[in-house]
Amino acid sequence: MRRSSDTMRLLVPVLSLAALLAGVFYLQPRAMSYTGLNLLFNLAVPIALATVAQMLIMAVNDLDLSMGTFVSFVACVTATFLNDTPLLGIAILAASIAVYAILGVVIYLRNLPAIVVTLGMSFVWGGLAVLILPSPGGEAPAWARAIMTVKPPFAPVAIFASVLIAVVAHMIVMRSSLGVLIRALGGNAKTVERSGTSILKIRALAYGLAGLFAVLAGVALVGLATSADANIALRYTLLSIAGVILGGGEFIGGRVSPIGAVIGALTLTLAGSFLSFLHISPDWQIGAQGAILIVVLALRLLLNRLESRGATR
Amino acid sequence: MTTRKLLLATAALASVACAAHADTSGKKIALSNNYAGNSWRQAMLQSWDKVTKQAVADGVVAAADAFTTAENQATEQAAQIQNMILQGYDAIVVNAASPTALNGAIKEACDAGIVVVSFDGIVDEPCAWRVAVDFKGMGKSEIEYLKGALPDGGNLLEIRGLAGVFVDDAISAGINEGVAENPQFKNVGAVHGDWAQDVAQKAVAGILPSLPEIAAVVTQGGDGYGAAQAFAAAGRPTPIIIMGNRQDELKWWKEQKDANGYKTMSVSIAPGVSTLAFWVAQQILDGKEVPKDLTVPFLRIDQDTLEANLANTPEGGVANVEYSQEDAIKVIEGTK
Structure with missing residues (x-):
């Protein structure tokens, strides 16, 4: 039963991605090629990483509103320190991951609402990003550029990266004991506490992992963009949340799907391309993007209903 | 083969x-x-x-x-x-x-x-x-025009744009480079008009009492009409005010031209x-x-092209030109 509900959960994101992909291929057969797929999906790679990061936070029943500014901050560090003085750059990024872990603990200890704390942190990250890179610029480290533009055989790097992110996230969240604890914490914190596990430790690890994925998102983004801008990833906050939800996650903690989250990020990216291939006027594009989201969520609600009806029967 | x-x-x-x-x-x-x-x-x-x-x-x-x-x-x-x-x-x-x-x-x-x-x-x-x-070139072109219009030179009042924006720095650098090359002109004062008529009017009105006779006002666009109003309110003779292609500026210029043959030029980016x-x-x-x-x-409007450009500029808009x-x-x- 558990397995089938997980499969159901993945069904909608997979189907919506397939439907959008079919639409894009129909409108633009040119996309059905190695370079085409890469162009369609390479900007989804950092979004997928940020979505997995957001998913880890949502798994413990919190919400991170600083995702976009944090990824922008990481992008600025990557394009400056990580490129010029790699050791210092790594130290800064490691410290920022530590800050994430501390945040996870502080939010729990002081019983603060995560939304407010992360919203506050978004100004901190944004300010730091502007301090590091007052005007757009910097340069991507050669290795980051190389990784993001490598041309592997069979499928473009964007596809390989998406699959890799999905598999790694799946292993961590669904298959490891830490993942079980994280999801349990989001589902029912009391039970976890009674079982004798340290909530502090789990939360620190969950937030730290989220920080790590967000750092990877920033590095990947700079690898694609070749340079940074203090505002480069502001959209990622909402995109990552939408990606998690689209991929079958829920706002109430514990119910997340890593593979779904990656697919959700791909779907969101593809939706933009689809609309632009349709030649929809920009005035309508935001609305149309929202409409796609609503349709997918409505489909999911419908399936959930069917599922629960099946369960009661 | x-x-x-x-x-x-x-x-x-x-x-x-x-x-x-x-x-x-x-x-x-x-x-x-x-x-x-x-x-x-x-x-x-x-x-x-x-x-x-x-x-x-x-x-x-x-x-x-x-x-x-x-x-x-x-x-x-x-x-x-x-x-x-x-x-x-x-x-x-x-x-x-x-x-x-x-x-x-x-x-x-x-x-x-x-x-x-x-x-x-x-x-x-x-x-x-x-x-x-080339914003710098645009600033310099204002002095080039004044060189012809005022062979004897005179005192200039500079109205700048929004502080901290590179466009403001670039235009001002061009103006001051032009002044340095033409010693007959002297920059006797500068205010920030933020490219807005009301801000410019207030700023000019504030500095006017402390200034000697002004021969010309060099501007960045969006501030010429406000400057003209400030001069009129202070009861001082209207100097040559460089305009910035905004519809209200061109309209005022046209009125003055018809009334007393007022001469100036207008320049901005289309x-x-x-x-x-x-x-x-x-x-x-x-x-x-x-x-x-x-x-x-840059799009420059002169005495003889004023009417045509004004007619083509929508109310509250900016003079535009389509390139061929x-x-x-x-x-x-x-x-x-």
Whole structure:
């Protein structure tokens, strides 16, 4: 039963991605090629990483509103320190991951609402990003550029990266004991506490992992963009949340799907391309993007209903 | 074997010849725009629409579609540009959200053999062309005009723009360079008018009592009408006030011209620069040798062109000009 509900959960994101992909291929057969797929999906790679990061936070029943500014901050560090003085750059990024872990603990200890704390942190990250890179610029480290533009055989790097992110996230969240604890914490914190596990430790690890994925998102983004801008990833906050939800996650903690989250990020990216291939006027594009989201969520609600009806029967 | 080589050589020669005088009637050009939320950008899009529609109807190019990102974000514009690559455009004209954050997508476009021309919001990826605005030259041109209008020179009042914006620095640098070269002029005061008539009026009214006789006011646009009002309110003679192509400024100038033969000039950047970028892209597709860095001519209105420009400027708008293929060729030739 558990397995089938997980499969159901993945069904909608997979189907919506397939439907959008079919639409894009129909409108633009040119996309059905190695370079085409890469162009369609390479900007989804950092979004997928940020979505997995957001998913880890949502798994413990919190919400991170600083995702976009944090990824922008990481992008600025990557394009400056990580490129010029790699050791210092790594130290800064490691410290920022530590800050994430501390945040996870502080939010729990002081019983603060995560939304407010992360919203506050978004100004901190944004300010730091502007301090590091007052005007757009910097340069991507050669290795980051190389990784993001490598041309592997069979499928473009964007596809390989998406699959890799999905598999790694799946292993961590669904298959490891830490993942079980994280999801349990989001589902029912009391039970976890009674079982004798340290909530502090789990939360620190969950937030730290989220920080790590967000750092990877920033590095990947700079690898694609070749340079940074203090505002480069502001959209990622909402995109990552939408990606998690689209991929079958829920706002109430514990119910997340890593593979779904990656697919959700791909779907969101593809939706933009689809609309632009349709030649929809920009005035309508935001609305149309929202409409796609609503349709997918409505489909999911419908399936959930069917599922629960099946369960009661 | 030799025949084959000969054939190959002929083909190569033919393709070279084609490149030199390529027919662009089958080419598709796209506009990637990051923002449409103010009157300047709206005028820019309208100009693009008008000029490119005609170009498509005339068969100069096959298509010239405009795309504006839903949100003013570099990542979104990067995705938009990558979509344009997939859609098979031959050239992309871009007004960029960031001078650097689009470089990856623009490199992809160049690698796919697409001509990328940036304007207004230019990009620093070396493979792209840049149609940039010479704000410094614009400031200097004001002094050049005054040199002719006031052979004896005199005191200048400078109205600057919004502090901390590079455009303000650039125009002011040009003005002051011109003053340094022409010692008959003396800059006796400077205020910030923030490119807004009301701010400029207040600022000028505040500094006027402390100033000697002013021969001319050098401005940055959007501040000339306010300056004129301040001089009138203080009961001082109206100096030569350089205007900035705004409709209210041109209207005031016309009234003064009709009443007492008032003379000045007006200068600013036309939103129609998008159409210049379009023709530059078309020229590149045509196989013309075009330098990577081009400079936009500013739109200057003089005594004799005032009426025509005022008539064409919508109420509350900015004087605009749509560029033609000949204009683009002139700009390209002028840069070589």
